[in-house]
Amino acid sequence: MANPILELENLKVYFNVGGGFLKKKDVVKAVDGISLKIYPGETFGLVGESGCGKSTTGRAIVKINQPTEGKILVNGEDITIIKGANLKKFKQDVQMIFQDPYASLNPRMTVGEIIKEPMDIHGIYKTNEEKEKRVRELLELVGLKPDHIRRYPHEFSGGQRQRIGIARTLALNPKFIVCDEPISALDVSIQAQVINLLEKIQAEMGISYLFIAHDLSMVKHISDRIGVMYLGNLVEVGDSDELYNNPLHPYTKALLSSVPIPDPRVAKSRERIVLQGELPSPINPPSGCVFRTRCPKAMEKCSQCKPELKKVKDRMVACFLYDGDKE
Amino acid sequence: MDLKKDELKLTPDLFEKLDENEKNAEKIAYESKTYFQDAWVRFKQNKLALAGLCFIIFMVACCIIIPIISPYTYDGQDMTNSNAGMSMAHLMGTDKFGRDILVRIMCGGRISLSVGAIAALIALVIGIIYGGISGYVGGKVDMVMMRFVDMMYSIPDMLYIIMIVVVLEPSMFSILLGISISSWMGMARQVRAQVMTLKEQEFSLAAFVLGASKSRILFKHLIINSMGPIIVSVTMLVPSAIFNEAFLGFLGIGLSAPQASWGTLANDARQIMMAYPMQVVWPVLAICLTMLALNFIGDGLGDALDPKKK
Ligand SMILES: Nc1ncnc2c1ncn2[C@@H]1O[C@H](COP(=O)(O)OP(=O)(O)OP(=O)(O)O)[C@@H](O)[C@H]1O
Ligand code: SF4
Ligand SMILES: [Mg+2]
Numbered sequence: 001m002a003n004p005i006l007e008l009e010n011l012k013v014y015f016n017v018g019g020g021f022l023k024k025k026d027v028v029k030a031v032d033g034i035s036l037k038i039y040p041g042e043t044f045g046l047v048g049e050s051g052c053g054k055s056t057t058g059r060a061i062v063k064i065n066q067p068t069e070g071k072i073l074v075n076g077e078d079i080t081i082i083k084g085a086n087l088k089k090f091k092q093d094v095q096m097i098f099q100d101p102y103a104s105l106n107p108r109m110t111v112g113e114i115i116k117e118p119m120d121i122h123g124i125y126k127t128n129e130e131k132e133k134r135v136r137e138l139l140e141l142v143g144l145k146p147d148h149i150r151r152y153p154h155e156f157s158g159g160q161r162q163r164i165g166i167a168r169t170l171a172l173n174p175k176f177i178v179c180d181e182p183i184s185a186l187d188v189s190i191q192a193q194v195i196n197l198l199e200k201i202q203a204e205m206g207i208s209y210l211f212i213a214h215d216l217s218m219v220k221h222i223s224d225r226i227g228v229m230y231l232g233n234l235v236e237v238g239d240s241d242e243l244y245n246n247p248l249h250p251y252t253k254a255l256l257s258s259v260p261i262p263d264p265r266v267a268k269s270r271e272r273i274v275l276q277g278e279l280p281s282p283i284n285p286p287s288g289c290v291f292r293t294r295c296p297k298a299m300e301k302c303s304q305c306k307p308e309l310k311k312v313k314d315r316m317v318a319c320f321l322y323d324g325d326k327e
Numbered sequence: 328m329d330l331k332k333d334e335l336k337l338t339p340d341l342f343e344k345l346d347e348n349e350k351n352a353e354k355i356a357y358e359s360k361t362y363f364q365d366a367w368v369r370f371k372q373n374k375l376a377l378a379g380l381c382f383i384i385f386m387v388a389c390c391i392i393i394p395i396i397s398p399y400t401y402d403g404q405d406m407t408n409s410n411a412g413m414s415m416a417h418l419m420g421t422d423k424f425g426r427d428i429l430v431r432i433m434c435g436g437r438i439s440l441s442v443g444a445i446a447a448l449i450a451l452v453i454g455i456i457y458g459g460i461s462g463y464v465g466g467k468v469d470m471v472m473m474r475f476v477d478m479m480y481s482i483p484d485m486l487y488i489i490m491i492v493v494v495l496e497p498s499m500f501s502i503l504l505g506i507s508i509s510s511w512m513g514m515a516r517q518v519r520a521q522v523m524t525l526k527e528q529e530f531s532l533a534a535f536v537l538g539a540s541k542s543r544i545l546f547k548h549l550i551i552n553s554m555g556p557i558i559v560s561v562t563m564l565v566p567s568a569i570f571n572e573a574f575l576g577f578l579g580i581g582l583s584a585p586q587a588s589w590g591t592l593a594n595d596a597r598q599i600m601m602a603y604p605m606q607v608v609w610p611v612l613a614i615c616l617t618m619l620a621l622n623f624i625g626d627g628l629g630d631a632l633d634p635k636k637k
Contacts, residue, residue: 062536091538104529108362108551118537152361165533172537 003076004037005176005208006061011035011070013056017283026283030056032232032290033070035309040175043202043209045223045240047216047255049279053232054212055099058178061210062096074176092122095169099181101161105153111164112149115139118171138167142197159190166197170205178210183218195222216255220244228252231290232282238315248317250295289320297321366555369631376627379620386617390436399427401434402585410603419609423599431587432609438588439569440617442503446568447561449507454514455550455557461515462522463545473519476512484509488571489580497580505575506568517560521553555632562625566618573614589614 013031031053038044046054059065061072063079072079074094082090098104105114115135118124125131136146142163153161162182169177179198183191199222201207213219219226220240227237228251236249247253254275275294280286286293292302301320312322371377394401399417405425412420419428461472488505495501522545525531531548539547550557569589575581576590577597587595589610596606 059532064532064535088538091536094536096533096536098529098533100529104533106530106534106548106552108554117534117539121538121540121543168533168537 002040004073005040005075006038006210007071007073007076008034008036008057008061009071009073011057011060011072012068013053013060013065014068028282029232029285030282031060032282032285034229034232034234035070036227036234036237038176038208038210040208041202041206042225043211043223045219045226046210046212046229047214047219047226048229050214051279051282052229053282054214054229055180057229058096058180058210058212061178062094088122092172093175094178095172095174095176096178096180097162097165097169097182100185101158101165102185104165105161107153110150110152111139111144111156114153114164115168115171118168122172124172134171135167138170141170141201142167143193157190158186159194162186162194163197166194166201170201173205174207176208176210178212180212181214182211184213184215191218198222216244228255231280231285233290233318234309234316235291235318236315237309242314248312248315248322249291249319250297250321251291254294289318366628366631370627373627373630375623376631379623379627382616382620383624386436386613386620387440390433390440393433394430394437397427397430399430401431401587402426410599410606413605420603420605422595422606428606428609431592432589432613435587435589435592435610436613436617438499438582438586439572439590439614442499442506442572442588443565443569443621446503446506446510446572447564449503450511450514450564450568451557451561453507453511455518457511458515458518459522459545459550462519463526463541463549465523469519473516476515479512484571485574488575489578492575492580497575497583499582502572502575502581506571509571510564510568514557514560514564517556518550518553521556522549525549525552556629558632559625559629562621562628566621569614569621570618 011031011034012029015028015030016025017028018026034053034057036044046057048054056065060067061074061079067080074090077086077090079090079094109117112132112135115138116131119131119134125134132149135149139146139148144160144163144167148156153164156164166182182198183194186194195218198209202209209222211219211222216226223240225238226240226243227234228243228249229235230251236243236247236252238248243252244256247256257274276296277294280290280293286303288301288303288305289295289298289307292298295302299320307318307320309316309318310322403426405421407425408417408421409423409425410421411417411425414420417427417429419432422428422431457472457476461469487509488502491505491508492501495504526544526549531544534544534548572581572588573590573593576588576592577594579594581591581594582588592610593607593614596603596610600607
């Protein structure tokens with residue numbers, strides 16, 4: 001296989017919260033040792049409950065959050081220590097699409113100015129005419145009218161704004177885009193349109209996506225591979241169809257059992273698992289396996305040591321249940 | 328629902344393809360208006376604010392025009408006609424040297440209004456830069472910068488102003504310096520608070536991800552979006568600067584004669600107040616009405632520029 005475009009090596013992102021005069025600070029272990037690889041042209045879906053560290057992972061990749069430990073390699077280069085011209089190149093190659101289309105566009109700039117901004121920053125085009133021509137092309141590409149160029153974001157609907165945001169990231173011809181729940185703020189009827197647009201762009205430009213969502217069924221549709229996160233850890237990584245049809249990790253099973261299934265035969269064969277208890281706080285995660293407080297299959301061993309993400313059959317799983325059947 | 332079953336029968340010909348126009352039905356909601364055009368519409372609905380604005384425009388126009396078209400000058404003395412009352416020749420009468428009070432009030436207005444405007448602008452620039460950096464950089468830098476502001480705040484305004492004016496000799500420059508130095512802290516605090524909240528918003532994160540420099544993010548994204556509240560507080564700074572300058576004049580450490588601001592005019596007239604009360608009333612009226620009008624404008628702008636009101 002080709003070299004990965006993105007590689008996370010034991011990535012940890014901790015936040016200091018609270019604390020103050022004579023008070024100890026708490027550490028939020030938002031991301032606690034994730035490793036994964038994403039290949040050119042691939043879509044990697046990242047799912048998990050709210051607060052499990054998906055956004056933090058995505059934000060670390062675009063350098064909004066500083067890693068506490070571990071490496072982030074883009075095209076083999078560690079971006080946490082990148083500087084100068086390489087940093088500039090990195091900013092062109094790696095982009096992000098945000099969750100909230102109402103907050104991600106500067107309300108004081110016209111659509112044209114918003115899409116032009118990355119071109120200005122990186123000096124891609126010399127003259128204003130060239131820039132404007134490119135803006136019009138991009139607007140057309142994302143399904144908006146070129147004459148929307150002088151309008152302001154508040155005049156558009158959520159779906160249209162998300163398209164403007166997409167056009168802005170495409171202005172730099174990126175190779176990798178972090179999509180942080182790009183559709184969760186949109187109407188269901190618009191969601192599919194935006195997904196289709198993202199797929200079309202991927203087909204045309206060969207971009208890789210890290211696609212973050214909390215809804216497995218949506219991620220399955222767009223992703224080649226899926227990673228399931230729980231409390232800052234990756235618990236299962238696998239091919240999207242196989243993971244969806246045959247989940248191995250108890251947490252993935254629970255996640256999937258809450259997804260309604262249209263096919264009654266499949267639905268019957270699947271037990272419905274309702275997770276017990278609350279999601280533990282990332283300030284004080286459980287010892288051993290982070291999922292053990294809610295795991296229906298938890299064993300004694302699970303509280304003593306932490307299961308590693310290991311190869312099980314066709315995928316990677318972090319669970320002691322599968323210690324026996326390595327291939 | 329009382330639709331009968333057979334009424335619901337759907338056949339393919341019930342569906343037709345959307346034509347191009349309808350496809351864009353996820354549509355442009357309303358007329359293209361910029362934020363400030365929008366604010367203007369809301370501002371106009373506030374009658375008090377609009378009246379305030381008209382008054383200020385009228386006042387500025389008078390201050391510019393009347394000294395030019397009047398046959399009198401602000402320092403032209405006529406001892407034969409001193410302390411005259413109101414007449415057609417001198418609409419507001421004359422002072423103890425026989426100078427036309429109307430012209431003196433208007434020339435004083437030029438000084439008072441410019442002091443107000445310039446001091447507010449200086450406070451604005453310092454406040455934006457100081458507060459912007461403090462809020463954007465955050466952390467320890469922010470802490471140190473804000474403690475300094477707190478310290479400056481704890482000293483009464485008038486203390487600096489009088490100290491600076493006395494040390495540097497009363498002049499336009501020293502008065503402006505004193506007033507600006509005493510009034511930028513509020514602005515800095517406000518800009519900082521705005522920048523702190525805006526910098527976590529996705530549009531400024533987006534600018535960062537696109538590779539925008541710190542100064543670009545600060546000025547093109549954060550400050551621009553704080554403009555609403557900033558403009559409101561600048562409007563409020565103008566009357567307080569006018570008042571401070573007038574107060575200095577009244578204390579007798581304002582501009583030196585024959586130049587005069589509203590404050591020094593009131594101070595001069597004070598000595599003969601018992602005999603000629605109207606000579607005090609005119610400058611005081613000018614100060615009061617101007618401050619009132621500016622406060623109305625500030626309130627109106629506050630409502631008009633607050634996006635949450637929409
Ligand atoms: N800047 C920050 N400072 C402190 N804690 C943070 C910060 N950012 C995130 N966190 C914490 O880190 C944890 C992970 O947050 P994150 O936003 O990555 O979750 P998420 O998986 O994206 O959730 P969601 O589905 O709600 O977006 C949360 O407990 C959150 O409170
Ligand atoms: S390691 Fe233990 S607690 Fe964790 S998921 Fe597997 S069985 Fe459950
Ligand atoms: Mg998130």
